[in-house]
Amino acid sequence: MTFMLDEKPPMRIAALADQCVQCGLCLPVCPTYALDRNEAESPRGRIAIAAALAKDQAEPSAALREHLDHCLGCLSCEKVCPAHVRYGELLVETRALLGPSPQRPSREIALIRAPARWRRWRRVLGRLGFARWKRGFAALLPASAPMRSALALWPATPQPPSSSAPATPETTTDVAAETVAIFPGCIASVEDADAQRAAATLLRAAGYRVVELPAFCCGAMDLHGGATADADRAAEQVRAAWCTAGANHLVTVTPGCVGTLRHALPDVSISDPATLLAPRADRLSFRSLQARVAVHLPCTQSNVTRSDAALLALLGRIPGLEITTLAKPPHCCGAAGTHVLEFPERAARLRDETLRQVATLAPQILLSSNIGCRLHLAAGMEQDGARWPHQHPLVLLAQQLEA
Structure with a gap:
């Protein structure tokens, strides 16, 4: 199986790849290299693959693609790189060039990134006691089926209450107080609702004003899966929600959303709550x-x-x-x-x-x-x-x- 590339070699990917000096300092911190001890499963190997694809020196086969798709995007390599290679950017650009994988679990992703639908399923299946018999049901599916993996992730606890109405009142009377907007995300808006209420409580205690944005997917799964059009639509939704927030900072209790939010809003202060709380810890x-x-x-x-x-x-x-x-x-x-x-x-x-x-x-x-x-x-x-x-x-x- 092969995948179509743009006719013109993407010079940006080539330029990013050319920053790599092939020193190998990334190998000891790469989880997938630790699993396989295979150069193609290392950042250095994947950079070489991306460069070859970008320069039309290799055919974009399923085998080459799999090495790229195995990457976890943990960015431990980027943190230790002496040449400051922007590996995360290179990975996103290369996956966008290839487009979504034919094996991409679109049905499961669609459920995860739709918080209202996820909440409805949680309510219905919770009443049916699904957590008690999900393993038996999952055993009927092939071991490699995405749905089987999704069922394994199904929480054993009851559905948490919504975080859409923060429980704590505004505590600051300082009219000059900075405002923090909390981005709830998709599945986190349901399964980490208690963490979002906790963030609001702590931020207010530290002297911030707090507002909460609507719950929707930031587009991380699309951005990292090569689904560029869907990622762009999510970014537009992020920008629209931010424009109405009237806030100084944007935070999320899910660190996995931060990189994608920064991609959508490059000029905005975006972090997790701990970053804003630590300087005011004495409060x-x-x-x-x-x-x-x-x-x-x-x-x-x-x-x-x-x-x-x-x-x-x-x-x-x-x-x-x-x-x-x-x-x-x-x-x-x-x-x-x-x-x-x-x-x-x-x-x-x-x-x-x-x-x-x-x-x-x-x-x-x-x-x-x-x-x-x-x-x-x-x-x-x-x-x-x-x-x-x-x-x-x-x-x-x-x-x-x-x-």
Whole structure:
């Protein structure tokens, strides 16, 4: 199988690829290279593939495409690159050149990025007790079927309440206070509704005004899947919502959305709440909690928002809390947006290694900021029968916040 490329070689991809000096410092931090020890599964190898495709030196075969699609987009390579290669940009441009994969799980993606539809299904299937029999139903499907992977991610907990009406009142009387807009996202607006309420509570306690944008998909799954037209439409929706927000900053409780939001709004201050809370941490006081927590830092939090230090500093202000963190790259949980649906076996291998780390730390609570990572890890825990209570770290911070 082959894929059509533009007739004119895309010079931008070639220029981005030519920045790579082939030093190999990216290899030790690449999760997919750690899985296979295959040069084509490394950033250096993928840059070479992208350059060859861009310069018409290679035919865009299914085999070459698979190496590109295996990439998790974790950007650990970009963080350590001495030549400052913009690998994330190169990956997005190359996937856009190839277009969406014929194996792209469009039906499952459509469900995930439609929060109203997801909420309706959660309500209906919750009444039917779907969480109790989903494994038996999934076993009837082929092991590689995206729907089987999607069913594994189906939450075992009841549907959380909506975050559309933040529970805490406005606390600041400073007319000059900066306004923060919270972007709810798609599936996160349902499954991380408590984290969004927690973010509003913490930001207001720190002296910010808070508004909430409508819930919709930022376009990350389309942007990283080569579906350029759909990604562009999502970006337009983001820009329209931002223009009506009247805010100084845009935040999201899901680090996986930050890069795509920055792509849509390059001149806007976009981060996760921890970045804005950390400089005002002296305004926040927390109750003691004698507990041991393991903090899973999603790749996007470490490499895109780069807010891991801010988050750990905030958690460190809770008296009595014992904080341990999971190992850094080349470790990745394997969720990576739609990767868990498209390549479930590879995603499970990465997840199992992550859960082995969690077991070694033996926490009482597992914290992770990215809803995709948390659902993926929860599916692995359910499969292994080893469950740790898990939540967004902002929820824990808000629970311990003193009035």
